Amino acid sequence: MSDQIQFIVEKLNQEPFRKNYNLITFDSLESVQLLQLLSDVLGEIDPKHAVDVREELPENTAKRMLTLLGVLKYKPPGSVTDLSAFRQGLVTGSKPVIHPVLHWLLQRTNELKKRAYLARFLVKLDVPVEFLQDDTVADINKQYEELMEAFKNLHKECEQLKTSGLSTAEIRRDISAMEEEKDQLIKRVERLKKRVETVQNHQRMLEIARQLRLEKEREESLAQQKQEQKNQLFHAEQRLQRAQLQLKEMHHAVVDSKPESLMKKLEEEINFNSYLATEKIPRELESKKKSVYFLQKAIAEPAMGQSDLNVLESKINEVNVQINQLIEKRMMKYEPVDSKLSMYRQQASIISRKKEAKAEELQAAKEEMSSTEKQMIQKTNQAHELDGSEILKGDELKHYVNKLRSKNTVYKKKRLEIAEITAEYGILQRTEELLKQRHEAIQQQLQAIEDKKGISGYSYTQEELERVSAVKSEVDEMKGQTLDSMSEMVKKLNAMVTEKKSSLAPVIKELRQLRQKCQELTQECDEKKIQYDSCAAGLESNRSTLEQEVKGLLEECTQEESNYHYVNCMKKNLEIQLQRVKEEMKIYVSPDPQERRKAIREQYTRMILEQENLGKKLREKQKVVRESHGPNMKQIKMWQDFEQLMECKRECFLKQQNQTAIGQVIQEAGKDRLVL
Secondary structure (H helix, E strand, C coil): CHHHHHHHHHHHHCCCCCCCCCHHHHHCCCHHHHHHHHHHHHHHHCHHHCCCHHHCCHHHHHHHHHHHHHHCCCCCCCCHHHHHHHHHHHHHCCHHHHHHHHHHHHHCHHHHHHHHHHHHHHCCCCCCHHHHCCHHHHHHHHHHHHHHHHHHHHHHHHHHHHHCCCCHHHHHHHHHHHHHHHHHHHHHHHHHHHHHHCCCCHHHHHHHHHHHHHHHHHHHHHHHHHHHHHHHHHHHHHHHHHHHHHHHHHHHHHHHCCHHHHHHHHHHHHHHHHHHHHHHHHHHHHHHHHHHHHHHHHHHCCCCCHHHHHHHHHHHHHHHHHHHHHHHHHHHHHCCCCHHHHHHHHHHHHHHHHHHHHHHHHHHHHHHHHHHHHHHHHHHHHHHHHHCCCCCCCHHHHHHHHHHHHHHHHHHHHHHHHHHHHHHHHHHHHHHHHHHHHHHHHHHHHHHHHHHHCCCCHHHHHHHHHHHHHHHHHHHHHHHHHHHHHHHHHHHHHHHHHHHHHHHHHHHHHHHHHHHHHHHHHHHHHHHHHHHHHHHHHHHHHHHHHHHHHHHHHHHHHHHHHHHHHHHHHHHHHHHHHHHHHHHHHHHHCCCHHHHHCCHHHHHHHHHHHHHHHHHHHHHHHHHHHHHHHHHHHHHHHHHHHHHHHHHHHHHHHHHHHHHHHHHHHHHHHHHHHHC
């Protein structure tokens, strides 16, 4: 309890209350001061409740606070008797009642503000059913519900925009950056215009450039249309291929099947589809409708906090425990009587579950088959795109196999030819090696002869000289070509340099002037920027104050509008009720008895008289039944005894007949023995 009071004091000392309490001063507050403090906290949550308690009757204060606490979903602890004590304590300003309420409100102030704001627009007005029979009232109620749904959608969009991460500072930065880019583009366009104006026939050139741009855009649109038509053609070809494939499969199925098998397949498909249409899909649809109904119901309720969720979870756990206990009691009560029925029920439930599982497996298999067919069509399309050929089936496949066999025989012949060629290649390699050996032997003999003659290395040097002379001639030719090309290149470069110098001379002069202008403009820009920053800061401060004022005025305006609409609706409802009361009084006072019968009072009096007469008749009937109950029960008992007596006589008669028949059989058997 002390922690609770300390938390309340800390929150009340902070913004926006600033009460400057301590534990002693807070504990010494009187009941009226506590009620005023509670009213201030509720007024912070909902501005309509910022009321001075001293200017209000205690009953009205308690009613106002209880209605707001009900909207905020505050649940006081305890049972129904504790609820009456809670109301009494709220009227008298009792500390054990008000302290928990303050603690609960100050814990979740922001969440409760949002809930109170939404409650102003989402708490439905309870319109009696007899008023809704009027067309105007029904139309107004329908418009009211539609406006409530529109408010829900707008509030959701507003929350999404708040959490999307967009801020005014980022938007301002983006706007300033775009304005700078816009200024730069305007300056660039002006510079380009000045340059173009010096060119001859610039208008005609601009017109040609515009036509070129239009033609390029038209070319892009035509290319896009062409691509779309290609895609449409591709999809049409795919559909055609799927249709052809289905047609082939149907032909094969018709050729290979019999009427009995087709009828059996059709019966199986009809049974499966009828099971889906009559049992499975309606059950799934009903479950989906229930889940949608519960979700809509949950959406229609106001937002719930963690404490509300905890309370609901505890209630759910309690109800589950009660359900389990009731099931156990029922099983203990009916187990010896309904043992066979329970066994049959279990078997029926098992069979139904197996049936559902098999139906789901069949559905999954059909879906898998359709997906595999789609994949097969895609693969065939890919193969057709890559190779330009289709997948072969039936007679085409046989023809293709025969063709492969003929090619295999040709391949074997070619392999034999390659083997012969490789053998001949080995022979030629061997002959080459032998010739090389002979060449080496001849070279050795030539060298020996040169050594004898005293001119060793003559043949080698002669070959080297011939090779070097050939290489030198090639190098000389290449040098001459490179020198010619280099001289031409140098001439071209010199000419280009002179041309560039002559063309850049006026540009350099303009550049010097532009640099001076640029320095002057940068200085001026810096000065203007400083002035702009100071002016922007002042305007930003003024804007923030104006925004706050506008926000306060808008809140006041919305509050007044809501009060006006509420009062207007209540006025209309009261006018309608008054009109109906006047009509009722007019009908009731009128001297015409037929019109007086139309009055609601007369109708209810007639219904009361009819019900009273019916009750009298039923009581008389009950009295007759009670008087005749004893004799009738005795008569039933006598008839039951008579029935038992007759059943015993019937059994005795049947036993006597059986005994006489057995005696006759024994006598006849004895006679036969005597005869023998």
